[in-house]
Amino acid sequence: MTGAYGGVVSPAADASARDRWRALALTDPVSRLVRNAAHAGIDDDEYDLRLLALAAVDIVVGSMGFAREATLDDVVDELAGLAARMAPHRPDQARDVAQTVVRGLLNDAHEQRRFTYRFADLGAPGEPARWEAYSFRLLSLREAEYGPVLVASDQAVTLFLHGLDVDLEDADRALAHVLQRQLDDRRFDAAARTAAQAERTSVGMSAMLAELLDATRRDVGSHDWEREVPERLLRARRHVESRIAEDDRLLEHVQGGLDAETSPEVRAVSGRIVDLLGRARQVHLDLERRLVGAREVFLSAQVRQRLARRRRLRMLALREELLLPVLELPRAEAALVASAFADRALGVSVPRLVRFDDLVDALWAPPRAREAAEPEIELVPDVDVSDDVQRYPEQVVAAAREVLGAAADGEVRLSELLAAVPDGPDAAEVTELVLLSALWAFAPDVAAEAEGEVAAEVDVLAGGIEAERADELLDVPGVGGPDLVVRLRGGATGATEMPAEPADVLFVDVHGDAYSDAYSRETVS
């Protein structure tokens, strides 16, 4: 290490500056989530968000590497429970709080990317600072067979264990001394607490190791197996060694406490410690088993990933290393590769078996009752079936016909017709139909009429009337344009001048439909 302060402060401070800076940075996401929570309406005075964040990591690490890891729901539920205890008067908010904490640890504010901080490496005196990015995760989500699970990163495990980067081995030794002293002093309660902490150290190491091995199985280059990992393994091995030896000694010691004359309370606490130590021993042994196999995992992963033929696609750059070379191969050889690829890519194929009765039933299943219904559909006289979708109900047509009937008595204004539409559940549709009929009368589709497509249905409603532009504007909601004078066809003076485009004249917006919709509705029967 060049020394972060460039020898400015002191060699000792210099040497560990980067590590200490990182430890400092690791706690920042928690501070950040506390700050951000204020924006979400969560009062820092009511909830101890830092404790909740710590608890979240605790819960996650506690089950990492086991068959069933903590799911997102588990963690949120537990945090919500804790939050509810902090603010009993706000039970409705507990879940929000729990979610805020988990989101914060996932870096949800930045699409769950890594947290990134910049470290200024000052280097030698006089040189400009070199900026170095340090990025890490605390929690991340994985897909497990029973749903999304949360996994803690190495850094989060470290944070959880000690809050700051402390050498585990040393802390452990210190812990052992404390425990020894407490046992000697018969302060068993405190001893139980510290023993539980030792167990947690092992759980944490176990989880870290599981993560590390998983990552190695995926990609052998993900960790530095030359220096960093062996050191960690060595540390963990020493930890297990000393723990097992020490636990045995402690067990004996506590057992001695049980056998000797003691007060009932001391006996009870001793019993608890014996249980605890038994469990811790299991944890230590579990960690040991993992340690024994760790090197093997690395070696086989190395053989598989680096030395053996690559068999998994995710280790290939598909385009450069697979597609392009295959395209250049002669046909026969390319077919080999392509079929091998296709066989794998198509996945599992399921052989089909039969059961005699089921097969006969399926073969002889009666056809759907479609044959009876089909002819009836053909009886519908409409030419274009697709237009039928928007047909008006019978009673609406009848009501519209009645309203338009007023035109039989002479000229009548469209606005008057619209005003005459009776109130009722169909009023909107009747209004629409009257409007469209008047519009049709104003600008009939002459071509369609000539071909007889409309003629059959033309009565007073659609074609028996004609309309002419009036001077006033319509004053009806949803409709714009000039008013129309409606009368029976041929019943009044002079031919109406042919309008160029109906849309210029009348603008209909009944259901937010465009004007063109009018023509799909005009062939009303």
Place this chain on the structure above:
Amino acid sequence: MTSVAADLTEVRAAAELLGFALARRARPVEGGQYRALLDRYRSELRFRDVVDTMAEGLGLEVLGTPRSGLVLAPDPAGPFATRLGDLRSTMDADDRLVFGLVLIGIAAYAYPTDADFDDPETRLVEVATIDGFIRAALGTLGSLAGVEGSAEERARAAAQVYADLPQLITTQTGRRARGCTLKAVEDVCGWLVEQGAAREAASLGPDTFHLTDRFRLLVADSAGGGALDALRDLRREDVP
């Protein structure tokens, strides 16, 4: 099954046996792993339980263990069940009726009595004989009583379609063309071969098939029905 914890090696062996049974081409030859597992299934009750339980979980049922291997039948809702789409995809409603009728015809022809279901002797069928047997039974099938939509009514419809088809149409190359009943029987036999329910007996002549234990167990598993019962009755009259 009771909650006896199964040994993991046993579970693995059971899965292996089911794997063999699902791969239709696998044969339990002497000295092979399949044979060893099959023998174990026959002799070890505990192993049998493990296999049966595992099969049940997969949506399968063990119908029997003839020499030719473990015979499985699928749960209709399970992943292994044959869907109509797995058969020839161009079948229309009439084709399906005929396919079903031929299948029942072959079953009735080969196993007229209940004792036949337990008889491991292999039955031979020929395409022309099956066609003749079905044609002779059309009258009986046509007079089955049954309401609209019942299996009997479907059998009547199938018999009607079958009767309307010519026995033989040939292609330009002299083979049977689609649309005749001989071709329909040939198709069903071919399908049975694919299923491992029949094998071509080319040494005995063309168009000859022997039905495997798998087919026997499949038919034995059937609850029967108007059409199958009627055809079996007819066949029993033929073979005293």
